[in-house]
Amino acid sequence: MSKFELSPDGLIQTIRSSSSELVWPLLGATLVFCCIATRIISGIQSRVGDQPGQSQSIRTVPYWFPWLGHSISFMWNHVKFTEKARDYMNAPVFAIYMGGTRHNTIVSPSMIKSVMVSRVTTSVPRLKRAFKAFGDGVGVLGNLNTVDYQVFHHKLPNLLMQEPFITEVSTVTTQLLKRDVPNFVTFCRSVVDQTLWERGSDVDVVDDNCDKLACEVNLFALVRGFIGNITTTALMGQAILEAFPNLLDDVWTLDNRFPLMMMGIPRWTxxxxxxxxxxxxxxxxxxxxxxxQAFLQWDDGVDPGVKFRDLEDVSEPLKQRIRTSKSLGLSPRSSASGHLSLLWAMNVNSSNIAFWHLVHLYADPTLLKEIREEISPYVKAHRPSREETGFPFQEPPRISIDLEGLLKFCLLLKASFYETLRLDTADMSFRELTSDLTITESNKDATISDLATPRTYQVRKGESVILHHGVLQNDSQYFSNPGQFDPLRFIVTDPETGGKKADMHTVHPFGGGMSGCKGRAFAERQLLAFTAATISMWDIEPMDGNRFEIPRHRQSSGAYLPEKDIRVRIVARV
Structure with a gap:
């Protein structure tokens, strides 16, 4: 019997060995059990019944993972996830669970509007997280006192949507477009001689014995760089891009992972x-x-150095922003995160939208022809002849732009722009309630959902709300054939006057709220002028000579990115 006996040390070793072998299976089984239990409990809670005619409870979409909840699905494709959640819950308001927090999600146009105009919502918590992601790690900009916070985060940004800024920046942008659209591609083979926006687009000059030279480029990189240069110069002046030529490349790199940085994902992940x-x-x-720092020196009459010798062309809102930062005692480094948020916001959506708008127009030759005819009285591209100039060589092309005429009379151009916003943006607005709020859908929305009585929901103080505009923009209940590019859906007739106008309906591409996106008026004017000038000056076609294939979408922080760039050939029309 002695040979079967174990010493105390041997018994302990055997137990330890057996335990170590069971750790991972036990851990796995525990995790599986937690996930199954979470799914069962959340599933039961999501089926809690409502009483007709009363405020309905906001039910939470069932989920599998504790704490994470719907985070992975939402990050992967928030539009598809929200559409499926809406259909599963069969409700215009439902809750999703992410990172230990419950978010009430609204996908009804009338309810979204009521929240957007409500005075009991705030975006302050979201703004603080955004500034932290932009580098305000110690919360200097997010924790200003009430008066200073109002000045820095509301009064100063409001300058971007008021006169005289709108008129001034429109004039500056038009002049920049008149100067630079003829140099959209310069046909320079050497990178050194190319413009900043060409250098990242892999330009290849082609001389195939035709009358005109052609350039083969990556279209998205070219458009994004061009719009970025125009926007940044109009807002911050020419000197900043001359001093930091890679500034916008860093903005694009930041934007690629900005949603993760907003979530607090650390650098070492x-x-x-x-x-x-x-x-x-x-x-x-x-x-x-x-x-x-250079602007402060220049503003005080001190020479800021060779790189920043001329800062007169900095826009007035940015001048006021820097002066206010100084008066609040903010250092240049503390102020930089605020400048970065503005630089990012004014560039990333606009550049993406400009690309999609061009692609949709060049992909539809009939629509392109109609818009060219519509804008022809207001945008004219021409190349002066040798007889006109008196020079023995050919002059570069020139373009004239009547921006006010475009905005007032070119309904099809504007409608195609709005349709691009509908198809190629999927923005959300995030709010937190400062008081209880009751929201009720309109009779129209209830009728669309085949209901006799509109539904009413009670949202409690302190709860988070997501207004998902992107889901509405692809909802067949509000837009017929939502996957089809149809600008005419945005041209409406005034029942009183019989006049026609382009109306954005429920599309909110630049954010929402009582004040909306601060730069939306500037962005619309700039992008309409850019598109009109580009299609007047340039012919763009795919490399294979066939029709454009619209790229698939890739998720981003705002307007979609293309899944991959498209290679095109560009030839001057004049």
Whole structure:
């Protein structure tokens, strides 16, 4: 029997060995059990009944993972996820669970509107997280006192949507477009001789014995760089891009992973692109702090150095922003995160939308022809002849732009722009309630849902709300054939006057709220002028000579990115 006996040490060793072998199976079984239990409990809670005629409870979509909840599905494709959640819950308001927080999600146009105009909502918590992602790690900009906060985050941004800024920036932008659209591609083979926006688009000059030279380029990179240069110059002046020619490249790198940075994902996380985004943010903050300090010196009459010798062309809202930062005692580095938020917001959506708008127009030759005819009285591209100039060589092309005429009379151009916003943006607005709020859908929305009585929901103080505009923009109940590009859906007739106009309906591409996006008026004017000038000056076709294939969407922080760039051939029309 002795040979079967174990010493105390041997018994302990056997128990330890057996325990170590069981740790991972036990851990796995525990996790599976937690996930199943979470799904069962959340599923039961989601089926809680409502009493007709009373305020309905906001039910939570069932989920599998504790704490994470719907985070992974939402991040992967928030539009598809929200559409499926709406259909599963069969409700215009439902809750999703992410990162330990419940978010009430609204997908009814009338309810979204009522929340957007409500005075009991705030975006302050969201704004603080955004500034932290932009580099305000210690919360200097997010924790200003009430008066200073109102000045810095509301009064100053409101300048972007008021006169005289709108008129002034429109004039500046038009002049920049008149100067630069003829140089959209310069046909320079050497990167050194190319413009900033050409250098990242892999330009290849083609001379195939035709009358005109052609350029083969990556269209998205070209358009994004061009719009970025125009926007940044109009807002911050020419000197900043001359001093920091890679500034916009860092903005694009930051934007690629900005949603993850908003969630607080640290730099060391092994996710492709996160570390590069943090590095780009650091370079951007250093550049903008240097720019801020140079402006203060220039404003005080001190020579800021060769790079920033002329800062007169900085827009007035940005001048006021820097002066206010100084009066509030903010250092250049502390102010830099605020400048970065503005630089990012004014560039990333506009550049993406400009690309999609061009692609949709060039993909439809009939529509392109109609819009060219519509804008022809207001945008004219021409090349002066040798007889006109008296020079023995050919002059570069020129373009004239009547922006007010475009805005007032070119309904099809505007409607195609709004249709691009509907199809190629999927924005959301985030709010937190400062008081209880009761929201009721309109009779029209109830009728669309085949209900006799509109539904009413009670949202409690302190709860988070997501207004998902992107889901509505692809809802067949509100837009017939939502996957089809049809600008005519945005041209409406005034029942009183019989006049026609382009109306955006329920599309909110630049954010929402009582004041809306601060730069939306500037963005619309700029992008309409850019599109009109580009299609007047240039012919663009795919490399294979066939019709354009619209690229698939890739998720971003605002307007969609293309899944991959498209290679095109560009030839001057004049």
């Amino acid at each position: 092994p996710i492709p692109g996160v570390s590069a985004a943090y590095a780009s943010r650091e370079r951007l903050l250093n550049s903008l702090a240097t720019y801020h």
